[in-house]
Amino acid sequence: MVSDERPITDWVNLPEGATELSLWSTLHDGDLIAIESDLLVRTLTLRFDVGYVKDFHNLPDENQFVVIVSGVQSVRSLSCVPWPGECLIPARTPFEQQRAIVAEYHSKWREESLSWVDFEGLTKDGLEVSSATLGQGADGVALCLGCLAGDSYVEAYIRGEAITFSIGTRHLTPQEFVEVGEAYWEEFAKRRTTE
Numbered sequence: 001m002v003s004d005e006r007p008i009t010d011w012v013n014l015p016e017g018a019t020e021l022s023l024w025s026t027l028h029d030g031d032l033i034a035i036e037s038d039l040l041v042r043t044l045t046l047r048f049d050v051g052y053v054k055d056f057h058n059l060p061d062e063n064q065f066v067v068i069v070s071g072v073q074s075v076r077s078l079s080c081v082p083w084p085g086e087c088l089i090p091a092r093t094p095f096e097q098q099r100a101i102v103a104e105y106h107s108k109w110r111e112e113s114l115s116w117v118d119f120e121g122l123t124k125d126g127l128e129v130s131s132a133t134l135g136q137g138a139d140g141v142a143l144c145l146g147c148l149a150g151d152s153y154v155e156a157y158i159r160g161e162a163i164t165f166s167i168g169t170r171h172l173t174p175q176e177f178v179e180v181g182e183a184y185w186e187e188f189a190k191r192r193t194t195e
Helices: 051-056 095-106 116-124 174-194
Strands: 019-022 031-038 043-049 065-070 074-081 110-114 127-137 140-149 152-160 162-167 170-172
Touching: 019 174, 031 116, 051 174, 065 140, 065 152, 074 116, 110 116, 116 152, 140 162, 162 174, 170 174
Parallel strands: none
Antiparallel strands: 019 127, 031 043, 031 127, 043 065, 065 162, 074 110, 074 152, 127 140, 140 152, 162 170
């Protein structure tokens, strides 16, 4: 590596000392409804609709959960293609054994590269967020998203210099963004224990 190059901050190669923050509590089961790439100004805007969190906080329907990565350096996406064989779970199979059967089936899936343009196009048919994690280092950020796209699973990795979060017109720190979802899940857990 040339001496004036900085190490790459991305999900596979996070710099030493980078911290991870799960965005699951706010984005899980939400829909990634739009991705806007501006190559000239090097920004990437991700727009999410998370209905149950909006309802819980009595937010207007038109409010979107917006994540903007600025100084974008890298975008990648992968598609996990299901194995064409069957995943048969016999009736009355214990839960742990069911999980083992499903895990074995998933181990046979294949990862395939997916162009970023094709990934952006998937928002037309709907992408349901399964996982979302932010990595933050001294000289950059990395965002990892896992989404369900029909029968497939897709992953996206975004690397940039900085990231901002907002819900509607309200700007939030990453921690405040997470806390919006955590409030919902805390109440959800309380309801389940009283039922």
